[in-house]
Amino acid sequence: MITASPTAPARERAMPGWLRRVATPKTLIIVVVAGLIGYLALVPLYYLIWGTFFDANGFTMGGFARAYGDPRVGGMIGNSLWFAIGAAVLSLAVGTALAYLNVRTDVPFKGLFFAASIIPLIIPGILYTIAWIFLASPDIGLLNKVIEPIFGPGFFDVFTVWGMVWVEGLHLSPIVFLLMVAAFRSMDPSLEESALMSGASRWQVFRRVTMPLTRPAIVAAVLIMVVRSLESFEVPALLGLQNGIYVFTSRIYFVLRTYPPDLAAAGALAVGLLVLAVIGVAISNLVGRSSKNYQTVTGKGFRPRPMELGKWRPVMGGAIVVYFFLTVVGPLLVLLYTSLLKFYQAPSTEAFASMSLDNYSELFHISAATTALKNSLLLGVGSATLVMALMAVGAWMVVRSRIPGRQLVDYFSFTPLVVPGLVLGLALSFVYLRSPVPIYGTIFILLIAYCTRYMPYGMRYAVTSMHQISSELEESAQVSGASWWQTFRRVLLPLLSPGLLAGWIYILVVSFRELSSSILLYSPGNEVLSILIFEQYENGQFTVLAALGVVMVLTLAVLVVIAYKLGAKVGLRQD
Amino acid sequence: MNTAPPLLARRAGGPAKRAVATGSALVLLLAGCGGSPTATAPQATTAGGPTAAEKLYAEVNGMTGQQRRDKLVPLAEKEGTLDLYTSMTSDVVDVVIKAFEDQYNVTVNLYRAGSETVLQRVVQEQKAHYQGNDVVETNATELFDLNTEGVLATYDGERRRMVPEAGRQEGWTATRFNLFAPSWNTKLVTPEQAPKTWEDLADPKWDGKLSMELSDSDWYLTLYGYWKKQGKTDDEINKIFEGMAKGAKVVKGHTVQGQLLSAGQFAVAASNYSYIVGQAKAKGAPVDYLPYVEPVIARPNGIGLMKTAKHPAAAMLFTDWLLQEGQALLVKQGLTPAIVEGDDPLKDVEIIPIDVEELTKNGDEWNKRYDQVISNGEQVDGN
Known part of the structure; x- marks a missing residue:
């Protein structure tokens, strides 16, 4: 809600007055942010839509026929939905449970959470998936070998839709964890306490009070998860294809592989996702906007206090240790183990005898390694900061302002999620090859690509936090004479910081893995880490790749720890 | 306060909406100036006659042996740089580039990606008249497409004539299999x-x-x-x-x-x-x-010279070199060369x-x- 700002008196008649009103910091910032969001989103969208509906002869729907005309399309959509919804539900359950236990209870081993929640996100998808093949393949899986005496051979089978759901769900759960941690941090525990006092059980409180209050975050998480899983490539390609399980992205891969790439068919598939996404954003806004129900950060002072688990404490502690071993220690040990070998083989005395650090020393001999690390850091920090700064203002426009057309900002910021990475790369190179400003061939084109790709996530994190902050806080600041900018900087930003920080960390981490548009847009001297990973992969150096994965996990884990330590000083503190 | 917001909001909204509109207009303008962004019709990059690079290629194509090297080396070293796009794996290409740079005073700028991406990159750049690379080394399929786009120049010489027939294609020459x-x-x-x-x-x-x-x-x-x-x-x-x-x-x-x-x-x-x-x-x-x-x-992999090369002499020197000195290097890296001299492990x-x-x-x-x-x-x- 906007209140009268002292810098904008209502003078309607003369030009100077009009100019003065327009030139306030508030309108300037809004104009710039809306312009940037629109620009970033529309470049690839325009390219995609044009490519989908127009060919040399004008308007066409041929792309749709080619994309959806496959006789197996029914089964494919079925598999895709099963996989996407399954992975979304799993990651939602796991991420929410972990976040709740971490923020709101006195559960033991909180230190493990951090690792358990971030590391699956850091490990590149291809490594995480292959690590799971080595763990749970019915033929060579180590887990299967361990339990074979009890359950018989091939108990776990990772090459099924359930296996795909498992791997993807665990890999995506950090996104949910980060979103939900921010939501729980900003929640007034007095609501739960009153419910407890009135005789509700802990489960009832969780179901009837806690969950409804975080509904905007849950809706945002579901939305991102479903679209992400529908687009996921590594897991379906490595796990699904072995047994002929085809999903949407296998189609996108096929139509983009030919030359000239069938942009129309790829676009038609992306438009299908776009429709889903737009419906999702609309629902998310309906849910979030309907009332003040979710505004848990109000003028009343509160300090989130952990809930005592009582006799459940050791049980939960045990569950966390098990989860930690399953999602982090298992895959990471496989990577570490592989990185010390000359080639992958099942553990044996022979294998252990052949171990060496050769793969790590090889890493240091890759000429571009330091440049790539530097560039990835620069781009990761740069795009995360830019996106979260833009989206903080963007979220204010969407949630708080009454600007007509504000919903467009929300939709625009979400559309890059459905644009395939290669199409984004093509769109950007198309525009900047023709731009008079020399951006093509520099690192800035990568920065633009990353900002575009991660805008949707940034927006979801920012909007979710914004929903929780009561407008009365802004109103009181403005009543006390603060300008819009002062209010934004001194009141809103600190309150938003848990959400902004979570988004920042997410973008930093995933930007290290971005390949599909980087590979087309980088230029000599601007290599990034994901390109090195791709090269080692192409070289067939899987063991070096595993070493690179281990190094990446360590680097990013340190960065994330620093970010959290710094962030804790700004945002709401816990006891 | 209950009546004020709509009025003020409308005012604040004006510029914001305009900004969104300006943003889109800018995009349309930027995107529009190149015509349809996805038009696949090859754009002639050399509308009128041969390019400067093509003239050099034509002159050197007729030369052989030491005379040819003597012509190319000083020109290439004067250019000083070679922009190479390739899908050769990085372990191999690193060795190749190092050997070339050690032998000649030419710095190689390397862009490396999968063959489909290399193709996309070259086509995008050529359509925008951007001189990104001098020479391209990649898979046969992609080279065929590039030649169809009309961006590859004619290359000839004694080394090319030693390549098996399947590797001597219009616009490109096989380097390895x-x-x-x-x-x-x-x-x-x-x-x-x-x-x-x-x-x-x-x-x-x-x-x-x-x-x-x-x-x-x-x-x-x-x-x-x-x-x-x-x-x-x-x-x-x-x-x-x-x-x-x-x-x-x-x-x-x-x-x-x-x-x-x-x-x-x-x-x-x-x-x-x-x-x-x-x-x-x-x-x-x-x-x-x-x-x-x-x-x-x-599956042949080959090399092609760009019509629009900024460093044509370096491009040609590198091509000659890769088909001569480079072949032995490829063998050392475990690849199958296009030109077999001496003992052929695949003879039978x-x-x-x-x-x-x-x-x-x-x-x-x-x-x-x-x-x-x-x-x-x-x-x-x-x-």
């Missing part, structure tokens, strides 16, 4: 059990133990054509591929295929590159591809090149058919 051959895990397959012919792969004993790669339709179409020439009927050929696909484990990517083969996830890989399996074998992994199942299917092996012409003409059709073969082994229409 990737060999497709079946490979197997030696812990799971004894030398007696190992496949001896391509037809052996269809044997039901491999059901559930054979792996096929998702995108090897060029291998498929070449083997198909070979069998056709041998007098097999479409029905017979389809039956063999169906037999292979029955129970096959489909994998995306030759590297992953190699890894999973040495880990024992499957016993036999139908169409991996011999050099990937060779590398793993050299490190002691329990895999092998020898003796070769014949005919070995060879029957090698057939990928049918690139058929691939470029009807690639889509073959993609679809291969896709169908591996997805469920269902009946493929014979034609």
